[in-house]
Amino acid sequence: MDSRLSKSSYQNGKQCHLRLWHHFHARDLATPDDDAKQLVFDTGHEVGELACKRYPGGYSIAHDHKHQQEALEETRRVVDAATAPALFEAAFEHEHVFVRADVLERLPEGGWRLVEVKSTANLKDVFVPDVGVQLWVLRGAGLDVREAGVLTLDRDYVYDGVQLDVNALFKLHPVLDKATLLLKDIGGETREMRAMLAQSEAPAIAAGKQCVKPYPCPYYAHCTRDLPRPAHGIGELPSLSKTKRRKLDEAGIDEIKDIPDSFALNHLHQIVRTAVLQGRIQIHGNLREALAAIKPPVRHLDFETFAPAIPRFAGTRPYGTIPFLFSVHTEHDGQPPAHADYLHEGDDDPRPMFAERLLDALGEEGAICVYSPYEARMLRELAAAVPRRAKALAGIEARLFDLLPVVRNCCYHPDFRGSFSLKSVLPALAPGLGYDDLAIADGQMAAALYQRALADDNLAERQQTFAALRAYCKRDTLATLELRRALTALALPAV
């Protein structure tokens, strides 16, 4: 077996040796990437290509990952020729660690700057070991690397709608000093990883904090498949502090039902515990009063948005949020609710038409129920993007009624399992209305599929995705409608 490490397998090994072992010996045990993860990869690729434009005259090493030896030789040739001002995907190897550097920039005073390109809009600590292992390999292979940095998108950049300025779009974060501090350990770490990989048995490592930090591990479902699942574990106590968690762990308490009366819990945790012990919903606030501000005609509103890494519309920034779909349900006494929606199907800026259609759909009076402060924030951003409709949009915002605080402050059902998200609350309060029958499971997936559909030349597939998106958003507003009905019923005095 070729146990040559790469920069990503080194990162896997730093997170957990078992993750690295699985990566080499049992990759099929990983949970497959979903659409949202795929979008992250595609975005990384797109951002990487754009970053290269900052280095005019740069040379891209053509040999791919299946031709490592050729890539090493090609790199050496281009480095020695001393003509190209920068190399993209330059290949180096040192002590069985093989890396491809995103950008290698020739410095005017001699030597090189190593640049790792990331599609995020900020520098994260976890990027430093990525640079560290490359620095170790490049210097080990004899390259004079004098500077090192991480190139991210810059959220301060505002696109003018005409031409992307690749120099202003990116920001270089120097990390040479931090990466240098890691160098002394990397040789030992990589030798240990390769020795571990040479074993036929997987290392015995239990699931723990390392499974989610710095990245969620794709082997989590496999590693935890046989672990006992408590009916209501202490993880269901919302925002449980580290101190309380440690005290419960020290007392050997895994289940909420085993927490003794004498253990100090905050108000909400006491309610959660009572709900679990009694196995039924707890009404702990004045629901009737909380719902009284909802004036007819009652509407229900939900937005779907996407946030392109590379800004596409004038006035937007990297990862600026753009609404592309809304759904509105309007309640009518004794009649089925009326539904309206709008999905922007073109490649142009959705916001002007979105604002018009939204104002048409919401009328001028009555409460508009939402579930989270997200719609209010989006309305404010929409008003800034479409100033001629700002006043009308502010009027919409003033009519919003958020059902989330009502649920959080007034009731708790054991089936919430510690979460007040609509997808957790809905099945408990309005059984029978879920999302399992839909092709789209969450907002991240909706954003990923929308962006993919926009780029899809196959009209039939495009329309199929648009229909799935509409169905998903429609379910969200049907959900808040049913939730309001359920809360109203709970607020009625018992007869």
Ligand code: SF4
């Ligand atoms: S799930 Fe956790 S224990 Fe299992 S391989 Fe991943 S990080 Fe290691």
